[in-house]
Amino acid sequence: MFRLLLIGLVLFPLGPAYGAQSTERDSLNALADARGALRSHIRQLRRIRPSPGTPRIAREARPKVIRRLDDAGTVIPGNAWIVGHRIGLRVMQGELDQALAMAEVCRAEPWWCDALRGFVLHAREEFVEAESAFDASVDGMPADLHCEWLEELPRFLLGGESAREFRRLACPEQIEEERRVWWLADPLYLIAGNDRKTEHYARMVAMELHxxxxxxxxxxxxxxxxxxxxxxxxxxxWWSVERTNRHLGDGSGYRFIARGLAGLNPLESVPGDWSLDGSSSAEWYDPPYGPIYPLEPQTAFFRRGDRFLAAVAVDIAGLELEADAIVDAALVLTREPDELHPGVREETSDGSRYLFEAMVPAEPHVLSIELLSSEDGAARGRFAHGLPGEPSEGLDLSDILLWDWSEGVNQEVDAVLPRMLGSSHVPADQEVGVFWELYGAAPGDAIDVSISAQPQDRGLLSRVTDLLRITSPPEGLRLEWSEGMSADEAPARGRTLALNLSQLRPGRYTLELQVSGESGDPVIRTKEIELYR
Incomplete structure (x- = not known):
């Protein structure tokens, strides 16, 4: 547990006595009076049985304590204990302007003043400024104290192998690893500043005062x-009897610290690794723009030389967010803390979904698809995606892209993208378009192609009913054909077909595309889909 920074004034002296009439005795008396006032306030709160009236009683009692702390602060304005509680009580009281003004003229140790300033700015929801203040604080605090604060991450916030890997690092290496932790934990990249990071440091300051x-x-x-x-x-x-904002905990929230592969190797993670579900044993945070709903967009990558064209579509209809209240939407692709690639956004003509495109280096990326509402909260889908970093010898394939089938659409990605489905949930009662690009085929090559939809594991109950012939086991679908490459086709050959899935039962399927040439191993791409009626 990190040390008690200020008790006994071990790290911080009383501070210089300002003014000709301020003596050491005056300083000691002022500090004793301030401590006595706060002690009496605590005892008063402890005598109160928590009830709906408790916040009002606490609010009415705080001004007297604040006045006595202010009086002490005029005698010893450089005392870190006093300035911390003058600011802390004002934050509890909702006097954020006064708290910030006091933090700006703080005369205690610079790192503690920066920490208090970050504490207030976070409460004001000024996350960029709060993050900057906390960064200055940890950069300026004693090195051994910084290492103790870092130990809170593997002890309480990281889990499993992520915590063990963090502990294996020396403190200087942990400082760099912490940057990675907060990069992955940032709730929404479209909002400037990392409020999950500033929330953590605000909790550390609150805990010290506590x-x-x-x-x-x-x-x-x-x-x-x-x-x-x-x-x-x-x-x-008794510390949080009245919350002036939704930060610093309210008994529920979302888990943003990356776990599983998302924490150890985010570029190999899957959507489940980024679940926001918070449990009683996990860390959580309830951001001011929440609630945050899950998104299940459709994603497809296409090769463009040494770059990927990343295409993402997400349905707006059916979300918990009202479409008219969405004020921002973003696709962000990232591989490391200081690298964020924003996508270009478009909206379909009927307003049913958002479409995003981005050109990024031909490597796997973490994708974050984010929507922000002015009324209903936010929505997010985050996961890793990418094609193999280097094209395979001979033939190669893009991802599979599902689109709203229509006759007469050209077999080119630019023609298909405006009709890209906003998820992998596919209606079984209508044809769905399937698009892909083929790379590496030479004119005159003969190519064998197959596409199949095979049911995934349906669970024990479904298998038992199939076995007892109460229900019929679901059947899959498979199409095969051969085609020759003409001389006038582009290097990236677009292919599209209409897939009729009406004979399949609702459920989850794996859509598999396979191509092979006269030599070499087949190339396979898959996409998980869910049929519904």
Whole structure:
């Protein structure tokens, strides 16, 4: 557990006595009066049984304590303990303008002043400025203290192998790894600043102030209590009897710290690794723009020399967000903390879905598809995607792209993209267009092509009913054909067909495309789809 920074004034002196009439005795008396005022306030709150009236009682009691702390602050304005609680109580009181003004003229140790400024700015939802202030704080704090703060990550926020890998690193390496943790944990890349990161550091400041509250009564914070605060927000009810904003914990929220492959190797992760589901044992954070709903977009990559054309479509209809209230939408592709590639957004003519395109280096990327509403919250889908980094010898394929079939559409990606389906949920009662690009075929080559839709595992109950012949097992679909390459085709040969899936039962299927030439192994691409009626 990180040290009590200020109790006993070990790290921080009283601060210089400003003014001719300020003596060391005046400073000691001022500090004693401030501690006594806060101790009395804590005792008053502890005597109150939590009820709907508790916030009002606490709000009415705080101004008296704040005045006495302010009086002490005029005598010893450089004292870190006093300035911390003057600012902390004002944040609790909702006096964020006054708290920020006080943080801006803080005379304590610079790193602690930066931490308090970040604390206030986070409460004001000024996340860019808060992140900058916290970065300055950790850069300026004593090195051993920074290492202790870093230890909170593997102890409470990271899990499994991610925590073990973090602990194997020396402290200087952990500093770099922390950048990676917060890069992956950023809730929405389309919002400037990383509010999950600033939330964590705001909790650390709140916890330090809370430790000091407890020390005034001669008590300490239990490990379980400390863990809960770091994971889920502000501590005991007497500290958080009235929340002036939705940050610093409110008993529920979303888990943003990457887990599984998303944490260890994000470029190989799948959507499930980025689940936002928060449980009682996990870290969580409830952002001010929440709730955050899951997105299941359709994604397809196409080769363009040493680049990928990334195409993404997401349905707007059927979302919990009202389409008219969506104020921003973004596709962001990233491979490392300082590399964010935004996509170009378009909207279909009927307003039913958003389409995104981006040109990125021909390597796997983490994709984040994000929508932000002015009324209903936000939505996000995040996962890794990419074709093999180097084209295979001979034939190669793009991803499979599903589109709203229509006769007469050219077999070119630019013609198909405006009709790209916004998810892999496919209606079984109508034809669906399937598009792909073929690379590496020479004029005159004979190419064998097959496409199939095979049912995925249906679970124990479905298998039992099939076995007892209560239901018939689902059948798949397979088409095969051969074609020759003409001399006038472009190097990236677009192919499209209409697939009739009406004979298949609803459920999850694997769509598999396979091509092979006269020599060499077949090239295969797959896409998971779900049929519905």
């Amino acid at each position: 430790h000091q509250w407890l020390a005034l009564e001669g008590s300490t914070c239990s490990p379980a209590h400390h863990e809960a605060q770091v994971k889920q927000g502000w501590p005991d009810w």
